[in-house]
Amino acid sequence: MNKQLDVFFIGSGRLAQNLANALAGSSVKLCGVYSKTISNAKSFSEKFCVPCFENLQSIPTNCSVYFLAVPDSEIENISSLLNTDGLVVHCSGFMPMSQIINKVRTGVFWPIQTLSANYYNSLQHVPIGIEAALKTDEELLNQLALLINCTPQLLNGEQRQKLHLAAVLVNNFTNHLYAVAKDFLTKNNLDFNLLLPLIQETVTKIKTFEPALVQTGPAARKDLKTIEAHQKLLEQDPEVLAIYKVLTQSIIHHK
């Protein structure tokens, strides 16, 4: 009979917190957390009622899965220090699985979502990019994703990197456009909230339509007069102007 699935968190930031929050409502046991910043590990430990470990050498060695929820640059080093026969996975969209070194059982468990600390997304229906060195571990990660109502999606390293790049375009860059628009409106005593229904509708539409087919605005209709006037309004904002120019050009050229 299989033992109960249990997981250990290396790292206690927004990724670990969101995974722990989702797993807390499942049959999976949270068996501990380690963070090099002890105060963070303690706060995580209290929030999710899991044992907290101050030393990587003292953590339990027999958990089913170890989540390396750490910055990309620390995956290699932490994995080399880890002593376990359990499955060791990182959660990065960008790093290859081979970044986890000196382990037979390695994998990736990448939630394709933007996560914040102290604010828990429902992970319901969120796709999880999954990869594992062993078929049995691939199955284990699939099962783990389903237990938190996510949608597992097998992705190799190359596919994951490409999706990660696309995620930067649709999340990081659109969010920055919101930030830039808000700055511009605030500077001009106008209320950003007036744009929220438009922002929501932009997203609602692409759930049904091809984005390129519902493109509207001065660039799409090659309305040079409006484009020029907009650029004049941005004379004092050279960085926003640069964004305006490059995106306008790209829309005009887009087939």
Add this chain to the structure above:
Amino acid sequence: MNKQLDVFFIGSGRLAQNLANALAGSSVKLCGVYSKTISNAKSFSEKFCVPCFENLQSIPTNCSVYFLAVPDSEIENISSLLNTDGLVVHCSGFMPMSQIINKVRTGVFWPIQTLSANYYNSLQHVPIGIEAALKTDEELLNQLALLINCTPQLLNGEQRQKLHLAAVLVNNFTNHLYAVAKDFLTKNNLDFNLLLPLIQETVTKIKTFEPALVQTGPAARKDLKTIEAHQKLLEQDPEVLAIYKVLTQSIIHHK
């Protein structure tokens, strides 16, 4: 006693269609449509059960409001040809009210929303930028906006232009980023739909948080290694690469 509000549409495209669709469920009477493309006017006429006019000189002259739902470049000319004492409004976010010529009763009624032909948004809670030459007409347009459950917002020409520019940033440009991401993924046999929960969450988040404060990703954390690798993935897509560079720089510099 006031007469029943009735409106006439000059133009039968997506803007006129969405307004007619919203007004059809209200107490406002639709008294006719004119379009220089007769087949479009006829199709609009059938869809919304309103009389269709083939000649601008023969349209009724006593409607309460005339919507100039035409391209920006046609507002001036069409308004000069219009014979009425009713209120003549254009629906452009960009054009000044003075574009409507030879009329005493002029105004603007600009729905801050992205609209499509043959697909009707709910206009519920959509802000409508309102301006009018006469105070009584301003009140009339306010009333009209409320009758279709929109949120009227007084905006002068300068404010409207600035909001229009911001709308381009948050709608036209983000939609183009979706289009570009979809192209890139399709070319690489990856499914754009995997990004939909992320796209929705990006928007959900800014309803509560400052966009700049929830910015994540390689640019926000100045992760040059990932940025370089992404740029390498875009070597064959110089236009997307240009977008990537300018937005990445802007995120890095954003305070």
